[in-house]
Amino acid sequence: MPSPDFSTLIAAARQARQYARADHSRYAVGAALETADGRLFTGANVECSSYGLSLCAERVALVKALSEGADRFTRLAVVTASEPPASPCGACRQMLWDYARDLEIVLAGSDGEGDPVVTSLRELFPRGFGCEDL
Numbered sequence: 001m002p003s004p005d006f007s008t009l010i011a012a013a014r015q016a017r018q019y020a021r022a023d024h025s026r027y028a029v030g031a032a033l034e035t036a037d038g039r040l041f042t043g044a045n046v047e048c049s050s051y052g053l054s055l056c057a058e059r060v061a062l063v064k065a066l067s068e069g070a071d072r073f074t075r076l077a078v079v080t081a082s083e084p085p086a087s088p089c090g091a092c093r094q095m096l097w098d099y100a101r102d103l104e105i106v107l108a109g110s111d112g113e114g115d116p117v118v119t120s121l122r123e124l125f126p127r128g129f130g131c132e133d134l
């Protein structure tokens with residue numbers, strides 16, 4: 001089990017998942033991103049009739065946070081109905097790498113059953129490409 005401290009973050013991601021606009025895939029995702037100063041930014045996936053324009057929950061949360069001036073991120077919770085719980089897609093890993101390299105990440109189920117999985121962006125995205133490579 002993750003530390004009890006994760007429970008607030010997971011609950012926020014679970015709540016955000018309720019607002020997923022997933023009419024096409026029927027696969028709802030919720031995310032909650034925490035800043036070093038304790039603020040929480042949530043996101044849900046937002047799909048589009050032109051499928052490729054759809055946005056993942058993680059990037060919605062990240063862009064909300066960045067566009068409101070947040071810039072130091074510590075933890076991310078991702079909630080899906082998958083078992084074991086799903087982890088961020090490659091595009092999200094890349095964008096998180098650019099802005100939140102040291103993230104601790106917890107992956108949790110939507111129903112509270114099953115153990116959350118604790119990992120990190122460095123584990124999920126080894127040897128990532130970044131601005132230092134440009």
Ligand code: THU
Binds near residue numbers: 029054088089
């Ligand atoms: N999705 C996310 O929100 N996050 C991910 O990391 C993986 C996929 C969304 C995108 C799409 O709306 C749905 O899940 C199915 O791929």
